[in-house]
Amino acid sequence: MTYKELNAAVMIVSGAGIAAWVGWQAVTEPAPDLESVAWRLLYAIGLNIVINIVLMILATIVVSIAKREELKDERADERDRSISDKSLRNGYFAVSIGGLAVIIALAMGQGPIVAAYALFAVLMVGGLTDPVSRLVYYRVG
Amino acid sequence: MGKGSAKIDNTIRTLRFHAGEMTQAVLAEKVGVTRQTIVAMEQGRYSPSLEVAFRVAQAFGVPLEQVFQYRGEGE
Numbered sequence: 001m002t003y004k005e006l007n008a009a010v011m012i013v014s015g016a017g018i019a020a021w022v023g024w025q026a027v028t029e030p031a032p033d034l035e036s037v038a039w040r041l042l043y044a045i046g047l048n049i050v051i052n053i054v055l056m057i058l059a060t061i062v063v064s065i066a067k068r069e070e071l072k073d074e075r076a077d078e079r080d081r082s083i084s085d086k087s088l089r090n091g092y093f094a095v096s097i098g099g100l101a102v103i104i105a106l107a108m109g110q111g112p113i114v115a116a117y118a119l120f121a122v123l124m125v126g127g128l129t130d131p132v133s134r135l136v137y138y139r140v141g
Numbered sequence: 142m143g144k145g146s147a148k149i150d151n152t153i154r155t156l157r158f159h160a161g162e163m164t165q166a167v168l169a170e171k172v173g174v175t176r177q178t179i180v181a182m183e184q185g186r187y188s189p190s191l192e193v194a195f196r197v198a199q200a201f202g203v204p205l206e207q208v209f210q211y212r213g214e215g216e
Binding site for chain 2: 002069073074077078079080140141
């Protein structure tokens with residue numbers, strides 16, 4: 001596994017974990033108002049970034065020990081750039097569709113709290129589409 | 142970028158063998174791409190740009206068509 005693939009895998013794990021945690025909280029401890037929801041989601045986004053960095057450091061150390069050589073990121077070549085572009089496009093597509101779905105949900109009478117959670121879900125799906133796409137393109141071609 | 146069903150075959154593995162079992166890492170260094178890109182090319186999972194294709198041929202000192210062969214429709 002290369003550094004770029006590991007990075008994508010870590011992003012998937014941390015993103016999915018945070019999304020699951022937010023979902024679980026939304027069901028078990030519903031926030032009283034929109035402001036509380038917004039702070040909760042902001043906290044989750046910040047936590048996602050921190051967990052992503054920590055997991056990446058730990059994963060790099062573990063893989064380096066397992067392979068008995070330092071796992072380093074290589075300079076991106078044309079294939080890396082192409083994969084990055086296509087993955088970003090997929091993520092953008094997912095966010096666009098999700099954003100449209102949120103607007104439709106609002107138009108159909110859903111409240112702002114549901115819309116806030118839906119917006120967060122859309123961002124997470126878009127954020128996960130990118131690394132999932134990268135892994136697929138790297139592994140399958 | 143090529144896909145898994147690329148219509149371009151290549152003889153990189155054979156050429157590496159004839160070049161004294163040149164490693165993928167050495168070839169990658171010569172061509173200026175990552176080793177993973179060489180692996181993907183060898184396995185037919187990636188069709189490189191024209192420039193990289195020329196650089197691969199140059200690394201082996203052979204003409205481009207000796208490295209890459211286009212499989213046309215129905216072939």
